[in-house]
Amino acid sequence: MPLALLLLIVNAVLIIHAAKTGRFSPWGYVILLLPGIGALAYVVVELLPEWFGSPQGQKARRGVVKTFDPTRRHRELVDQLAIADTIANRVALAEECMALGKYWAAEEHYKAILERPLGDEPIYMLGRARAEFGLGRSEDAVRTLDDLRRRWPDYQSAEGHLLYARALEGAGHSDEAIEEYRALSNYYPGAEARVRYGLLLQKLGRDMEAKVLLTEVVTQMRRAPRYVRKVQAEWIAIAEKAMRS
Numbered sequence: 001m002p003l004a005l006l007l008l009i010v011n012a013v014l015i016i017h018a019a020k021t022g023r024f025s026p027w028g029y030v031i032l033l034l035p036g037i038g039a040l041a042y043v044v045v046e047l048l049p050e051w052f053g054s055p056q057g058q059k060a061r062r063g064v065v066k067t068f069d070p071t072r073r074h075r076e077l078v079d080q081l082a083i084a085d086t087i088a089n090r091v092a093l094a095e096e097c098m099a100l101g102k103y104w105a106a107e108e109h110y111k112a113i114l115e116r117p118l119g120d121e122p123i124y125m126l127g128r129a130r131a132e133f134g135l136g137r138s139e140d141a142v143r144t145l146d147d148l149r150r151r152w153p154d155y156q157s158a159e160g161h162l163l164y165a166r167a168l169e170g171a172g173h174s175d176e177a178i179e180e181y182r183a184l185s186n187y188y189p190g191a192e193a194r195v196r197y198g199l200l201l202q203k204l205g206r207d208m209e210a211k212v213l214l215t216e217v218v219t220q221m222r223r224a225p226r227y228v229r230k231v232q233a234e235w236i237a238i239a240e241k242a243m244r245s
Helices: 003-020 024-033 037-052 055-068 072-083 087-099 103-114 122-134 138-151 158-170 174-185 192-203 207-223 226-231 233-244
Strands: none
Touching (some): 003 024, 024 037, 072 087, 087 103, 087 122, 103 122, 122 138, 138 158, 174 192, 192 233, 207 226, 226 233
16 A cells, blocks of 8 residues: 555544544644644554553643644633633633733733632732733832732742842833842842843943853853753853853
């Protein structure tokens, strides 16, 4: 049997299988548009995990579905919220909106959550601030985070602190942002806070301070274990580029 005919038959069988098992979208299109490769991906990502229950396969499946149908999870969460309008469902949908860049929708969901008796929590106010910052409204994010700190003075969040520094910087409050970045540098895990601190120093013309700080970051990261360097690769590259400029 000619290879092309065999491939056509295999593709047809797998497309029919995907349709019958409710997986035509996106797999039917993947198999059809990527002959051979699409069929192999369907077998590896869908069928093998189904047969062997592999957690790695399930993870790969989610990754491929996310690639070819990025809004699938969003649609599922919208349906879940329509069935049960709970705080948990709204938070899940708000976070998915954030991941998709739908910051305006995420902000609305967090506003709705905060208006509920059981939703008046600092973590949800932080979510609202993240959405405001994503929309480019740095001043609003600063006000929201100031309100959060006033109402919950004991609440601690490294990510929230970094967001506050970035929002201050985005709103043009450079001196205040410098102070926040300096404080963050003492405890924030990873290189991001220190690199952002160095970039702001550089932006303000404080080149010598910036170079010293960025050099320290790069030197420390080069001495770190390989897995740390891999996780921090983006910020190491940004720091190295800034040192050359």
